[in-house]
Amino acid sequence: MATETLTLGKALNVGLRKALENDPKVVIMGEDVGKLGGVFRITDGLQKDFGDQRVIDTPLAESGIIGTAIGLAIRGYRPVCEIQFDGFVYPAYDQIVSQVAKMHYRSRGKLRIPMVIRIPFGGGIGAVEHHSESPEAYFAHTAGLKVVSCSNPQDAYAMIQQAIASDDPIVFLEPKRRYWEKGPVEVDAPLGDAYPLHAARVARPGTDATLLAYGPMVRTCLDAATAAAEDGRELEVIDLRTLSPLDLGVVYESVRRTGRAVVVHEAPSNVGLGAEIAARITEECFYSLESPVLRVTGYDTPYPAARVEEEYLPDLDRVLDAVDRTFGW
């Protein structure tokens, strides 16, 4: 089996290429996705090879990107929309939550919107405002949408293809600060064999406490687990991968074993995914818990200026601090 070392960004690019090759109905659309290859070059070279009807440079209009993709989907296409940055998805918010999410339901199954909305999300790259947000809770809260996030090149490669092949409308969150991290990718691996799209994954096994993360924070948690191991604490790290629906079986199994759980995400804590996960763990694993489920998150502020984003973002120390607190209960 061919294994290549790719960055997460390149893995997405190769995955998109495969999707375009495998299904003539797949179209990529967004601002600057064609000649430029996207501002992060995720669609690099695709228009050159597949033409401007398959990889469509659109007008600068987010509602237009999503709204017209809906029409294309009704027509039988499988649009993959790129939203340039997280903070610019809001002009398309209505089309996503009121139309994309609800068309299948409203038509009682007669319309399918097999559409992927790719959003580079999260901070850590020193960007100006509106370029570092974590909007996942808005979408996870909306029935009819599925929300996933990849954290490593292998998953990026497989999940983007799985998402495109799925008939569910999917918000696909790409951890932009991890675009340049490298890892092995099995480029011929049959999709979905290792993990179906909506399945969490144990990223590092452990026995003493469970760290729950997705997207950019998986790497942070893995680093925290390595550091904790030096102090003799074995932390299990779960990469949720799917935010809606959450794959909770893996989570419950782990927490019942370790008795301790810390949820880590960049988004603000208030009404965030951490709250949902903590509530569910409490309902299901109450008698196994040694301490309350804790959260390590961004603060309940707008995403701050780049020179203080390191203070805002959960890092290894904040994660380890929370782990200490679960043991101190």
Added chain:
Amino acid sequence: MAKGDPGVTRGGRRAAPRSRKGATGDPELVQLLTPEGERIDSVTGPDGTEYRVDFTDEEYRGLYRDLVLVRKLDAEATALQRQGELGIWASLLGQEAAQVGSGRALRTQDMAFPTYREHGVLYCRGIDPIMPLGLFRGVDQGGWDPNEFKFNMYTIVIGAQTLHATGYAMGVAMDGKTGTDDGEAVIAYFGDGATSQGDVNESFVWAGVFNAPLVFFCQNNQYAISEPLERQTRIPLYQRAAGFGFPGVRVDGNDVLATYAVTRQALDNARHGQGPSLIEAYTYRMGAHTTSDDPTRYRIASEVEAWQAKDPIARMKAFLEKQQIADADFFADVDEQAKRESVHLRERVLAMPNPEPTTLFDHVYPNGSPLLDEQREQFSKYLESFEGSAH
């Protein structure tokens, strides 16, 4: 109607009774039938296109029948709402000609994207007129198959559907289904208020730059709930098209012949690869915005009366009578049919059952969701716990 598929400019097999070019004295308004029922042979639109229709007597009668039926069914729905059988109703009263004219101009292969008021177009597409009543009664969210009838779901969010229509039309072009006589075209319906929405303006941009085979059909019924046209625009709406790079035309929306002619032409242009256009059907909403509205708060009786004189059905009837295309028996027969169908509609609405409670969990996701499956199961158990009890 439309069996013979009468073209817009097919040449006069049946000479129009009286040719009165530009008879309205309003260069901005394409009209082929005056409020008094006088036929105008042909009219030249603002971009030089000549509009005319050439119908057989049977086709003229068919259009009249459509108008009357659609009005009667709409009135029945309004009555049903008043009696508490529908939660709300958005009446098309006054807009029958705009809807029947444009709806009959569509060909089988064309796709329509409506708002929530397009009951007349829905009727023309061959959909059972009970369908929108399910939506307004609250037993479903619109039960027809958009793909089968080529008529999309009603869209409540103002303007959203114009983008769906644009994308769909892009798909038509990408499928290579334009450029021939049997090509496909798409029509997007929206109101005057909708023209203020970002989505409508975005769809103008998109349709223009992608040369989408799309007709934007704006029914300017003068009000967006209470807000008059002047709150949406400083210029006539059809003139906006120029700024987006495609033609715009204003048609007398109470004139079913002109609406048909203008729409058929625009659709044919689209299907032949000439891209989008905007039609402003100049009309008036005779009733309330919906049954929840009180129009006396924002408009005066004399205005309503003035539009009453332009009634789309009365003028068609006057024309048929003057030209002796239809006799008293015909008119009686149409009225009889309309009555029969509305009674039938009423009976069926009253018999519409509520959906089974568990169906609320159906069709959220094509591929399901474990969390939702769990909720459905809990809900089913909860329901079962009442079984056999007094509840």
